[in-house]
Amino acid sequence: MSFPMVMTPDVAAALAEGRAVVALESTIITHGMPYPQNVETARAVEAEVRAEGAVPATIAVIDGDLHIGLSDDMLETLGQATGVAKLSRADIAACIATGGTGATTVAATMIAAHLAEIGVFATGGIGGVHRGAERSFDVSADLQELAQTPVTVVAAGAKAILDLPKTFEVLETLGVPVIAYGQDSLPAFWSATSPLPAPLRMDTPDQIAKAHLTRAAMGLPGGQLVTNPIPQGAQIPHETLAPLIEQALAEADAQNITAKDVTPFLLGRLFELTEGASLTANIALVLNNARLAAQIAGALAAQSAGDHG
Ligand code: PSU
Numbered sequence: 567m568s569f570p571m572v573m574t575p576d577v578a579a580a581l582a583e584g585r586a587v588v589a590l591e592s593t594i595i596t597h598g599m600p601y602p603q604n605v606e607t608a609r610a611v612e613a614e615v616r617a618e619g620a621v622p623a624t625i626a627v628i629d630g631d632l633h634i635g636l637s638d639d640m641l642e643t644l645g646q647a648t649g650v651a652k653l654s655r656a657d658i659a660a661c662i663a664t665g666g667t668g669a670t671t672v673a674a675t676m677i678a679a680h681l682a683e684i685g686v687f688a689t690g691g692i693g694g695v696h697r698g699a700e701r702s703f704d705v706s707a708d709l710q711e712l713a714q715t716p717v718t719v720v721a722a723g724a725k726a727i728l729d730l731p732k733t734f735e736v737l738e739t740l741g742v743p744v745i746a747y748g749q750d751s752l753p754a755f756w757s758a759t760s761p762l763p764a765p766l767r768m769d770t771p772d773q774i775a776k777a778h779l780t781r782a783a784m785g786l787p788g789g790q791l792v793t794n795p796i797p798q799g800a801q802i803p804h805e806t807l808a809p810l811i812e813q814a815l816a817e818a819d820a821q822n823i824t825a826k827d828v829t830p831f832l833l834g835r836l837f838e839l840t841e842g843a844s845l846t847a848n849i850a851l852v853l854n855n856a857r858l859a860a861q862i863a864g865a866l867a868a869q870s871a872g873d874h875g
């Protein structure tokens with residue numbers, strides 16, 4: 567048997583011709599940002615990808631179909647909908663099988679991108695090891711996905727609501743290349759830098775594309791995480807955010823927020839506690855990631871064409 571995968575004509579044409587395509591996720595739209603900024607951002611991200619010469623493919627499951635590329639109407643409907651499912655590796659097939667609708671997380675978007683033969687994906691920040699994970703065992707499925715699905719993910723690091731040292735320890739254990747773009751330290755989502763040294767550093771999209779193809783040639787499973795620092799002018803100082811993150815975490819604990827609800831709750835509370843500043847920064851970093859991902863996709867397309875003569 568097969569499953570229904572629906573591609574927009576421009577994505578299908580670009581893939582058939584070996585041109586650059588960038589996958590984009592939809593959980594950031596449904597669970598990561600409020601309406602209408604979520605839809606405005608999704609559109610701006612797609613425009614940014616196009617401006618860099620690549621074709622955007624926003625991914626979601628709608629009425630049981632796996633969509634690779636969404637129409638403007640679909641983006642709007644998804645952005646306004648409430649109670650949309652948040653799909654990861656564990657639930658994407660069940661959603662398709664039951665004719666449901668759901669937004670894809672980093673993990674599920676990587677799976678869909680790979681099925682569609684898209685090598686590069688841009689998001690805001692990946693999921694990771696939550697603070698207090700030694701009690702809650704809350705570790706995002708995004709980390710395991712990076713270890714097994716060959717997609718290069720461009721993010722501003724892991725979201726700073728997480729335990730960043732533990733997140734990067736797990737990525738190291740899983741054998742995921744973590745590459746800082748253009749600097750020696752790991753970015754921390756709303757902040758351009760952190761005290762954590764980056765395991766790897768690359769300075770050009772060409773190098774990142776070559777590393778992606780080298781892993782494939784060597785038969786290494788899994789993807790790469792490219793951590794791209796938020797533009798200097800858009801960052802929020804860590805000292806400003808740290809106490810607010812503590813407050814949001816304490817509230818999540820007090821209200822018994824668990825599992826899939828934790829990340830959306832924390833992002834939503836930080837939006838309120840920073841009076842919108844966390845969202846403004848989140849939008850800036852996503853746009854920045856879309857731009858770099860499009861450049862990497864362009865390099866990947868050029869190098870792949872070179873390979874095939
Ligand atoms: N990046 C953002 N905002 C988000 C996300 C990423 O700027 O909301 C989403 C992604 O879909 C990621 C998810 O996979 O948050 C992590 O959820 P969890 O911690 O439950 O695995």
Ligand code: MN
Binds near residue numbers: 705826828
């Ligand atoms: Mn979780």
